[in-house]
Amino acid sequence: MRDRIRSVLHQHAQLAQSIEELSDDADLYRAGLTSHATVNVMLALEDEFEIEFPESLLLRRTFGSVTAIEQALSSVPSSSARP
Amino acid sequence: MVETALRLGTDIVDVRDVEVAIERFGRRYLERVYTEAEIAYCAGGPHNGAERFAARFAAKEATLKVLRPTDWRPEWRHIEVVRQDGGWCDIQLRGPAAALAEQQGVQIVSCSLAHERRYATAVVIGARTPSDRDAPIAQATSVADSEAPSTDHLHTDHA
Numbered sequence: 001m002r003d004r005i006r007s008v009l010h011q012h013a014q015l016a017q018s019i020e021e022l023s024d025d026a027d028l029y030r031a032g033l034t035s036h037a038t039v040n041v042m043l044a045l046e047d048e049f050e051i052e053f054p055e056s057l058l059l060r061r062t063f064g065s066v067t068a069i070e071q072a073l074s075s076v077p078s079s080s081a082r083p
Numbered sequence: 084m085v086e087t088a089l090r091l092g093t094d095i096v097d098v099r100d101v102e103v104a105i106e107r108f109g110r111r112y113l114e115r116v117y118t119e120a121e122i123a124y125c126a127g128g129p130h131n132g133a134e135r136f137a138a139r140f141a142a143k144e145a146t147l148k149v150l151r152p153t154d155w156r157p158e159w160r161h162i163e164v165v166r167q168d169g170g171w172c173d174i175q176l177r178g179p180a181a182a183l184a185e186q187q188g189v190q191i192v193s194c195s196l197a198h199e200r201r202y203a204t205a206v207v208i209g210a211r212t213p214s215d216r217d218a219p220i221a222q223a224t225s226v227a228d229s230e231a232p233s234t235d236h237l238h239t240d241h242a
Contacts, residue, residue, distance in 0.1 A: 035140075036096055039104065043107075
C-alpha cells in the first residue's frame with residue numbers, strides 16, 4: 001500500500017523535495033504540501049484505491065505523512081468503496 | 084494573549100494548479116470544492132475558468148484562516164464566494180462553517196479577490212464580537228497576529 005501512496009504523492013503532491021527522500025513519518029506539509037495539492041492527492045488516492053474519503057477523514061492530519069495516509073485508508077469504511 | 088477584534092486571512096493559489104486539477108479530475112474536483120453557483124459563474128471564464136476558481140479557492144482558504152477550525156471543520160462548499168452585481172464579492176457561510184463562525188463569535192465582514200494569468204489571491208476580514216475575557220479595548224490585529232495557529236484542518240496552510 002505504501003508504494004501506491006508514494007506513487008500518488010510523487011504525481012500529485014508537488015513537494016519541494018522528492019518523496020523518495022522522505023521517510024514514511026515525514027511531515028508532508030513541512031515538505032511543501034499545499035492545501036490545493038492536498039485536494040489533488042485526495043482525489044488521486046480515491047482513484048487509486050477506488051474509495052471515497054468520508055468527511056470525517058478530511059482532516060489536515062489525514063494527509064500529514066505516508067503513515068497517516070495509510071492509516072486513514074485502512075480506516076475507510078467499506079460503505080465508502082465505490083460501486 | 085488578548086484576542087483582537089479583527090481577524091485577517093489571506094491566501095495565494097497558482098492558477099496552473101487549478102487548471103491541472105480541472106483537466107485531471109473534472110467535475111469531481113469542481114463539485115468537491117465549489118458550489119453550483121460558483122461553478123456556473125467561473126466555468127464561463129477563460130482557461131476553463133481556472134483564474135476565477137483559483138481566486139475562490141484562495142478566498143475559502145483565507146476564510147478558514149479567519150475561522151480557525153480545530154477539531155472539526157467545514158467543507159469547502161460551505162464557504163461560498165458570492166459575486167454581487169457591482170462586481171465585488173461577499174462570503175456566504177453555510178452549515179458547519181456558519182456554526183463555526185457563530186461559535187467563534189466571528190462575522191465575515193469583507194473580502195477581496197484578485198487574479199491574473201499566473202496567480203490568484205484573496206484577503207478576508209472577520210470581525211469578532213468581544214467576549215468577557217477580552218481586554219476592554221480590542222485592537223486591530225497585527226501582521227504577526229494574522230498567522231493562524233496550527234490546526235488539524237485539512238485546508239489551512241500557515242506559511
